[in-house]
Amino acid sequence: MRIEDKIKELIVTALTKSQGMNNDEINEVGLELSRNKNNEHGDFSSNIALKLSGKLKRSPMVVAEEIINSIHVSDELERTEFVKPGFINFYLSAEKKHSVLEEITSKGKAFGSSCVSEKKKILLEFVSANPTGPLHVGHGRHAAFGDSLARLLRKSGHEVFTEYYLNDAGRQIDILCVSVMFELLLLEGQKLGQVDGLYKGSYIKEIAGGLREEGVAINKKISLAKASGSDDEIVDALILEFKDVAGDELFQMVLEKTVLQMTKLLKDDLSDFRVRQDGFYSEKSLFSEGRIEEACGIIKKNGNAYERDGALWLESTKYGDDKDRVVIREDGRSTYFASDIAYHHHKKVRGFDLLINVLGSDHHGYVSRLEAGLASTGNKVSDLEVILMQFVTLYRGKKKIQMSTRSGNFVPMRDLYSEVGVDAARFFYVSRSHDQHLDFDLELATKQNNKNPVYYIQYANARIKSVIKENEKRGYLFDEALGKSNLGKLKLPIEEDIISLLGKYPETILKSSNSREVNKIANYLKSLSQLFHSYYGSTKFVSDEDGLRNARLLLLKCVSTVIEDGLDILGVSAPTKM
RNA sequence: GCGCCCGUAGCUCAACUGGAUAGAGCAUCAGCCUUCUAAGCUGAGGGUUAUAGGUUCGAGUCCUAUCGGGCGCGCCA
Incomplete structure (x- = not known):
């Protein structure tokens, strides 16, 4: 029996003896025993007299004295005392300490x-950044926090599986693929202008270079002339054109090789930062394994979906969302949300009690949707716990560094931890609460790393x-x-x-x-x-x-x-x- | 406009989840190596916890409003 519980028992018997209270009455008031910050007030203290004084219509000091007089001091305690406002303090014996x-x-x-x-089987998902570039310093915070949380949860007795959700399907990946092909064309000597919407980092050139060495070639004329309008429209036109000109087979081949390269990059970024991901869950597999259709079937069967304007909608308002959400678009393609419903349902199917997601605070609007998705597939909302991570603002001295992944204008987390060291970087990241903004001054971190x-x-x-x-x-x-x-x-x-x-x-x-x-x-x-x-x-x-x-x-x-x-x-x- | 998060020393952060005199580091000043590692120790100054109310024995912590900062409100991902 823990010493806390023993002391609580002493208080309970003292209460029945001195105040004639029964267990129900004591539970109603709530018996708390807190461990003291500084030892000048003993090792443990109870505020029970303060809480009771109103009810008993006597001063807290009087009540405290009455209680303390009926406490039978065991030999694990050196002494007890009551003090000013009405606290009762307990001093442990030296031997017990x-x-x-x-x-x-x-x-x-x-x-x-x-x-x-209560030991739980937990699926902890964190980072899950798109494989469209190296992880940057913002992801670093997620990585350090997520990995440490996994270790902490395991230490405290839970069973934890960490997972990275890999967005290896969809438009962003198409753009990534086009970006690589674009570089490949440049290497082949084709003269092309500037396209703003594509990924630009050096890693794109490296992948393109690697493909060329492997003998992958496009050797087809691409004209940018057809593309016009906003960045997004130009990029969409390019995707269509590349798929058309290169052919589906070549496009898929480049795409797969690119994703493979990018995933390796991410895994190395993480493992060199001592971050362990037990699994990488492929979004693409949701399609190939038929999980999206399966999930859609379930929400329909549960009466949580309807058709309107040619699209399939989830009636997420039933579960607290602001508005209903599209799951299958008018053109038959599923939304990102559909993937998430299927993914999270599958997490439960795999037998996890609790799903913890570490998300960027910019995703907070997405939380109620996720919950609705989980509920609509017949799972409990309380099985999902979302931890929102506030942003990292990077400074070099007084100067704020703006970041954008697409333009390649960001500081990779690898640069950070090779500069200040893994130990210092990890400690700095997790020593602030997740709901607190984090200012990371590179200059300071480097200069003052000692x-x-x-x-x-x-x-x-x-x-x-x-x-x-x-x-x-x-x-x-x-x-x-x-x-x-x-x-x-x-x-x-x-x-x-x-x-x-x-x-x-x-x-x-x-x-x-x-x-x-x-x-x-x-x-x-x-x-x-x-x-x-x-x-x-x-x-x-x-x-x-x-x-x-x-x-x-x-x-x-x-x-x-x-x-x-x-x-x-x-x-x-x-x-x-x- | 609506919603979520945050506001503590000059700076970066604590405060055991409502407890007793709000604490550390950096920066400033004054001391400590003949003695187990000075990446350390000891001391000093620095606060109306953004502001105004409220809840109670008791509020940095809870409730309301205001101010200030961040983020979000797509058949994007």
């Missing part, structure tokens, strides 16, 4: 694991490793048993603070996991490191006194275990030397 260190020593990195009460908080944490761990090494160098062998039996000698206030914070690691994992706030882990590690550095500055660890020395080394090893485990969740390395 120190037991955390023994727990960490025996469990190692499993300390704080599997703390969640001052990045991630080094502060890594340095704390490296220092501990160094102390352990020094201990051995001086001929002292670490004696775990001796350390354990001397934990009572850890009496410095800073030692008590560290032990107390270590004890909060499991609940930090649990809370961050439940609220999907990876940044809480980063903040926790900063606090722990700060305490350690302060401890380091004021205390000599390698001393002649065997008992104290081993107790302190045990404490340091526990700090190191937790730091390494926490950094692991963030996907940041923990060097032993810096």
Whole structure:
């Protein structure tokens, strides 16, 4: 039984004894026990007297005193007290507090694991950027967050499968293909003007160059003359013309090779950033496997679809959307939305309890539609959880860098992490809450990479490793048993603070996991490191006194275990030397 | 116009989800290496938590309005 629950039990019996309350009445008020921020008010506190005072028509201080007088103090508690507004504080015995260190020593990195009460099978989808260019710094935030969230959810006990939805069908891919063919024609010596709507990055030229080396050739005359109007209209005309002139077979061949190349590019961008995607789900497969028709069949069968103006509409307003949405267009082609309905339905069919999507905040208007899609295929809306990621604004010094994928005018995430390092980039990305805008100053990140908080944490761990090494160098062998039996000698206030914070690691994992706030882990590690550095500055660890020395080394090893485990969740390395 | 998100020290962010005196880093100033790594430590200054009301024992956190910033409202993806 956890100590929290024991204390709660003590309060409940005290309430029945002193106030004559039964369990129902207590539940109605709500019994809370919170862990204290700073130790000056004890380890745990309860606000129950404050909550009851109105009901009982007596001052909170009086109620608190009555409760405390009926509390039977167990030997795990040092003492209890009631204080100013009406809080009741609980102080744990030194022995009870120190037991955390023994727990960490025996469990190692499993300390704080599997703390969640209901284990779920989760599909976590993130990044899912169109394979039309390298991932940029905005995607970097999604990648770092998504991957860390996956690690956090796993740590807390869930089963997680990460997935990248690959848009390998549709207009954007046609444009990508035309862009490559366009370059190929230029390589073949054909003189062509400028077309604004096409992808321009160097990677397009590389793919075209590679195709030419493989012997792929178009060798047909393309005239841009037919195309006129807006960028979009010109591009659409070009797609038709290229399909016509090159022929379907050649077009499909170039398209497939291009998508393959682009996907490899994305996978490398991610894996070099230590981001693991367990699967890449092909949009194209939704067509070839007949999943779109299947999904349309289901929404029709469920009475959620109707035909109007030659198109098939989903009655999404039934499920809270602003208006109904087209699923199959007048010309018979399905919409992007249709793909999403089919995709998300298939996620459920594959047996996942919970679907988490990490989306850019610009997609928030799309959320109710996704929910409607899920509901209309007979799934629960609550099975979908969307995490909206705010934008990254990139600066170089004071200057804002504007980004656009199509023009190739963006900063690839690879440039960012090769410049500042994977550790610093990942930490910086996840140390801000996802609903907060993120200003990323490249100049600052490069110039000050030594001052990045991630080094502060890594340095704390490296220092501990160094102390352990020094201990051995001086001929002292670490004696775990001796350390354990001397934990009572850890009496410095800073030692008590560290032990107390270590004890909060499991609940930090649990809370961050439940609220999907990876940044809480980063903040926790900063606090722990700060305490350690302060401890380091004021205390000599390698001393002649065997008992104290081993107790302190045990404490340091526990700090190191937790730091390494926490950094692991963030996907940041923990060097032993810096 | 309607809807969603955000507003905390000069800058970048915390604050355990409604708790006790709102905390760190950067920048500024003053100290600390004969001693386990100075990528560190110790101290100082810096705030009407955008503004105005409200809810209650108690509000940075919840509700309303206003101001300011970001984003979204296609048979696009």
